Amino acid sequence: MTATAELMDFADVVERFDPVLGLEVHVELSTATKMFCGCANAFGAEPNTQVCPTCLGLPGSLPVVNGTAVESAIRIGLALNCEIAQWCRFARKNYFYPDMPKNFQTSQYDEPIAVNGHLDVVLEDGAVFRVGIERAHMEEDTGKSLHVGGATGRIRGAEHSLLDYNRAGVPLIEIVTKPIVGAGERAPEVARAYVTALRDLLRALRVSDVRMDQGSLRCDANVSLMPTGSTEFGTRTETKNVNSLRSVERAVRYEMCRQAAVLAAGEKIVQETRHFDEATGSTSPGRRKETAEDYRYFPEPDLVPIAPSREWVEQLRTTLPELPWERRKRAQEQWGLSDAELRDLVNAGALELVAETVEAGAAPGEARSWWVSYLAQQANTRGVELADLPITPEQVARVVTLVAEGTLTNKLARQVVDGVLDGEGGPDEVVEKRGLKVVSDDSALLAAVDEALAANPDVAEKIRGGKVAAAGAIVGAVMKATKGQADAKRVRELILERCAQ
Amino acid sequence: MADLTRLTAAELAGRIHAREVSAVEVAQAHLDRIAAVDPAVHAFLHVDAEGALAAARAVDETLAAGRPPASPLAGVPLALKDVFTTEGVPTTCGSKILDGWLPPYDATVTRRLKQAGIVVLGKTNMDEFAMGSSTENSAYGPTRNPWNPERIPGGSGGGSAAALAAFQAPLAIGTDTGGSIRQPGAVTGTVGVKPTYGGVSRYGLVAFSSSLDQGGPCARTVLDAALLHEVIGGHDPLDSTSIDAPVPPVVAAARQGAAGDLSGVRVGVVTELDGEGYQPGVLSAFHAAVEQLRALGAEVVKVSCPHFDYGLSAYYLIAPSECSSNLARFDAMRYGLREGDDGTHSAEEVMTLTREAGFGPEVKRRIMLGTYALSAGYYDAYYGQAQKVRTLIARDFAAAYEKVDVLVSPTTPTTAFRIGEKVDDPLAMYRSDLCTIPANLAGNAAMSVPCGLAEEDGLPVGLQIMAPTMQDHRMYRVAAAYEVARDAAEGGPLIHRVPELPATVGRGVEEVAR
Amino acid sequence: MPAISRDEVAHLARLARLAVTAEELDVFAGQLDDILQAVARVGEVAADDIPPTSHAVPLTNVFREDVVRPGLSQQQALSGAPRAEDGRFRVPRILGEE
Ligand SMILES: [Mg+2]
Numbered sequence A: 001m002t003a004t005a006e007l008m009d010f011a012d013v014v015e016r017f018d019p020v021l022g023l024e025v026h027v028e029l030s031t032a033t034k035m036f037c038g039c040a041n042a043f044g045a046e047p048n049t050q051v052c053p054t055c056l057g058l059p060g061s062l063p064v065v066n067g068t069a070v071e072s073a074i075r076i077g078l079a080l081n082c083e084i085a086q087w088c089r090f091a092r093k094n095y096f097y098p099d100m101p102k103n104f105q106t107s108q109y110d111e112p113i114a115v116n117g118h119l120d121v122v123l124e125d126g127a128v129f130r131v132g133i134e135r136a137h138m139e140e141d142t143g144k145s146l147h148v149g150g151a152t153g154r155i156r157g158a159e160h161s162l163l164d165y166n167r168a169g170v171p172l173i174e175i176v177t178k179p180i181v182g183a184g185e186r187a188p189e190v191a192r193a194y195v196t197a198l199r200d201l202l203r204a205l206r207v208s209d210v211r212m213d214q215g216s217l218r219c220d221a222n223v224s225l226m227p228t229g230s231t232e233f234g235t236r237t238e239t240k241n242v243n244s245l246r247s248v249e250r251a252v253r254y255e256m257c258r259q260a261a262v263l264a265a266g267e268k269i270v271q272e273t274r275h276f277d278e279a280t281g282s283t284s285p286g287r288r289k290e291t292a293e294d295y296r297y298f299p300e301p302d303l304v305p306i307a308p309s310r311e312w313v314e315q316l317r318t319t320l321p322e323l324p325w326e327r328r329k330r331a332q333e334q335w336g337l338s339d340a341e342l343r344d345l346v347n348a349g350a351l352e353l354v355a356e357t358v359e360a361g362a363a364p365g366e367a368r369s370w371w372v373s374y375l376a377q378q379a380n381t382r383g384v385e386l387a388d389l390p391i392t393p394e395q396v397a398r399v400v401t402l403v404a405e406g407t408l409t410n411k412l413a414r415q416v417v418d419g420v421l422d423g424e425g426g427p428d429e430v431v432e433k434r435g436l437k438v439v440s441d442d443s444a445l446l447a448a449v450d451e452a453l454a455a456n457p458d459v460a461e462k463i464r465g466g467k468v469a470a471a472g473a474i475v476g477a478v479m480k481a482t483k484g485q486a487d488a489k490r491v492r493e494l495i496l497e498r499c500a501q
Numbered sequence B: 001m002a003d004l005t006r007l008t009a010a011e012l013a014g015r016i017h018a019r020e021v022s023a024v025e026v027a028q029a030h031l032d033r034i035a036a037v038d039p040a041v042h043a044f045l046h047v048d049a050e051g052a053l054a055a056a057r058a059v060d061e062t063l064a065a066g067r068p069p070a071s072p073l074a075g076v077p078l079a080l081k082d083v084f085t086t087e088g089v090p091t092t093c094g095s096k097i098l099d100g101w102l103p104p105y106d107a108t109v110t111r112r113l114k115q116a117g118i119v120v121l122g123k124t125n126m127d128e129f130a131m132g133s134s135t136e137n138s139a140y141g142p143t144r145n146p147w148n149p150e151r152i153p154g155g156s157g158g159g160s161a162a163a164l165a166a167f168q169a170p171l172a173i174g175t176d177t178g179g180s181i182r183q184p185g186a187v188t189g190t191v192g193v194k195p196t197y198g199g200v201s202r203y204g205l206v207a208f209s210s211s212l213d214q215g216g217p218c219a220r221t222v223l224d225a226a227l228l229h230e231v232i233g234g235h236d237p238l239d240s241t242s243i244d245a246p247v248p249p250v251v252a253a254a255r256q257g258a259a260g261d262l263s264g265v266r267v268g269v270v271t272e273l274d275g276e277g278y279q280p281g282v283l284s285a286f287h288a289a290v291e292q293l294r295a296l297g298a299e300v301v302k303v304s305c306p307h308f309d310y311g312l313s314a315y316y317l318i319a320p321s322e323c324s325s326n327l328a329r330f331d332a333m334r335y336g337l338r339e340g341d342d343g344t345h346s347a348e349e350v351m352t353l354t355r356e357a358g359f360g361p362e363v364k365r366r367i368m369l370g371t372y373a374l375s376a377g378y379y380d381a382y383y384g385q386a387q388k389v390r391t392l393i394a395r396d397f398a399a400a401y402e403k404v405d406v407l408v409s410p411t412t413p414t415t416a417f418r419i420g421e422k423v424d425d426p427l428a429m430y431r432s433d434l435c436t437i438p439a440n441l442a443g444n445a446a447m448s449v450p451c452g453l454a455e456e457d458g459l460p461v462g463l464q465i466m467a468p469t470m471q472d473h474r475m476y477r478v479a480a481a482y483e484v485a486r487d488a489a490e491g492g493p494l495i496h497r498v499p500e501l502p503a504t505v506g507r508g509v510e511e512v513a514r
Numbered sequence C: 001m002p003a004i005s006r007d008e009v010a011h012l013a014r015l016a017r018l019a020v021t022a023e024e025l026d027v028f029a030g031q032l033d034d035i036l037q038a039v040a041r042v043g044e045v046a047a048d049d050i051p052p053t054s055h056a057v058p059l060t061n062v063f064r065e066d067v068v069r070p071g072l073s074q075q076q077a078l079s080g081a082p083r084a085e086d087g088r089f090r091v092p093r094i095l096g097e098e
């Protein structure tokens, strides 16, 4: 660590330097099974219960490629405007690490399945920035380590570690951009917008859960600076552990400011891996390797080459969803949105969520309102992305339906949503468990009305005397007695009926 | 009754299926033989008497119930190379690093043997992780050649070959990466077959060099090998490199060949695998065998395969490269040996200490060689160039097979050498696989069949017969015809000339098991 | 000129996670040098236009259906573990002293 660990003011940074970004996104595919074995690919199971000889790397075990994962990889490549390889192979990336059962990762190296594409991303003000895609390739995930002992529960200072290989072998697609140059002061925003656009695209392709909080979408940000006007790239750092959209933007901005300060002091940037700290918004160096890694890649002899036929590729092309901006235009027309409304929807990362909610049977207005207001607030309070909230579009649609049917009031509906978010189950389950149904049974309501009228004889008298406005007090009492689960309109009608008798 | 251990697998199967003898009696006879002679031979690392007798009982019950045997070899005992996983039965690969490991799953070959009603007697000794040509690299001590206990039984599958030659089992399974089935077959006077790469599943075969490893049958006769080949061969969806096609008709070919007529068969003698650098007795036995083939009606021609000369070099780059990666998983984290886990060492240090303690010198040597050949800056000159040589060797084979149906050569340049003779000279040891390696590099089928004894030392010589990919049956036909003619000329099978071994009396099987 | 130095062998041993002794290093350096000098013969073959062969059998597109197959139980998975704790493999601390 040098003495110049301060940050340069962002305005000065962009005046003196041009940033160059390189973003590497790892996406876990939502296939039923792992990349090379038939173990279930599901998040959150008991440790080491979704394992077999292959994904545990037991002696003698062999991999067999998951055809659906290849299909997903090709579809992702096509959606990113890439060329799909006519012939490609897996390679072994050799390095020792306890979370990697074979001590090599089966990955693609110089023969990726998809190369040379691009993704157009829309910035806040509507400007379009084209991000070049270098490659998209298939590989496998590692297991998970739990660090025990020491003060922090982190790897540093731990006494020992515990390994769970359920995630080992889960299919990953690694998507690598070409160097992103020319973004200037908008580089942090471009980084965020790119990951957002990629996430929306992958979500639309239905190939991944794209949950940054659960690690099914992970981003590493490479950042370097070169003096303004220069074309020679500077030394880069790679920041890992960037697990929200907001963090992508913050990490890039922080690295720009940090590197600028180092360079301005006449010092050199150390090429290294850095870790992003969500709490402080800063990056810190990872472990320095004593020697440069030599991964000794070679073609995986246990797997045969993949040669996707052009017919297969063209058939897969027909399964692609609309491109995000076409999608936006169509949504705007279908849902009758103003430009501003559309932008809010897109910026909130809610477009696909709303679309899926509509698809699941909700009215567009209701669906949009849930996602951009109440759920957006909830995401904000919980500090997660909207899409990472533990509620599905289908569940939101169900809540909308329950309101439309009159089973829930809007107020009750929010409580149901809270219950879903708190992991109490699906909407119907929460309604059941929390007993949140609107009391629509007239006899039950009548009993409550009669009770309230009896308890407030003077008010009852006023109503009978024609002062209809006085009914409000009785409605209030009934709502209180039914814990808000009554339909206020119906209660009012019943009060007036009773008093007219 | 005749000594059951002297019969062929086909004869044993016939008697068992006719219920003249029970599978349990056969298994017991072989377990007794193991108990008697294995202290002198050390072919086995683990004897599973209980498992073997249970499997034999199941066969007897099936037959007693009037049901047909599960396969033509149901009830016949077999010795399994300790490189195939066996659920709940120790699997060490001849290495200390796997001492005590009980796999939680069966290899496909193991499963197919069990399903065929074959009685697995135990696991045989081998060079550590199949790296070697003498079985001296086993962490559990060398196996001795039943022809002469001072000599090596070949390797890496010396245990399987010695078990056959010592009449401890009529059948065995080996694996052949550069000759580990054929060279032990040659030096023990037994039959060893490396099927076409992809012909026998590698699932559960602990990998040495994935693109070269191939499991195959070992036996005392060509027919027995063919019968076993049909049991273990065929497509396996768990092995991506397994060929999805029917097993070549090897049994039919062996029976056809036994009729003794090779007219119309074109045999090519590889000029690069003949002449200088070979033991004279090996060459004269080989040339006599070629004459015998001619006498059987085969058309014999000389064929040049110029790139075979580079096979050994390519092999000793490719195999170590793949092994350096395959053996990385032995890291003390999930199974096997763990050294230095005393709270002071990190995982990385424990890995390093364990691998140092758990691997023998040859394994370390090859891991480092492979690490070097794959590393940045050397890849193109070593690994990359070796893979190109591999293409050239495959082209030599393709050109040769346009002219001939099978190719022949000596299996290995010398007869069994003395234990200890080459341990400190890796390059000299590597030359044992000179003739066998080309077929591994190209993925062809190849086998070794006994072709007499060398005049200078009286030790067995092997005739290698090679055939194109998935044409395994061609070599079985030639081998069977040759075998019949040679036995007739010599007045009986060569293998019956193995000297009687010193039997250890009064020792139980349990004590013999490691 | 040797193909490989003692230092290079030490580096390879580190890459391969082998705690070789100084004595072993001397022996291995000599042997690896001999072997490398011998196998360097592959370079004598002019093969610029020759494609490398990584697989002996020319298969392509071998895929598995995306259907769950039963694997191992947790107990089976951990059965060979030198140490286990809470259903997980217990290993020494992953980072060395810094
Ligand atoms: Mg990667």
Ligand SMILES: [Zn+2]
Pocket (backbone or CB within 6 Å): A034, A037, A038, A039, A050, A051, A052, A053, A054, A055, A056, A169, C071
């Ligand atoms: Zn698995």
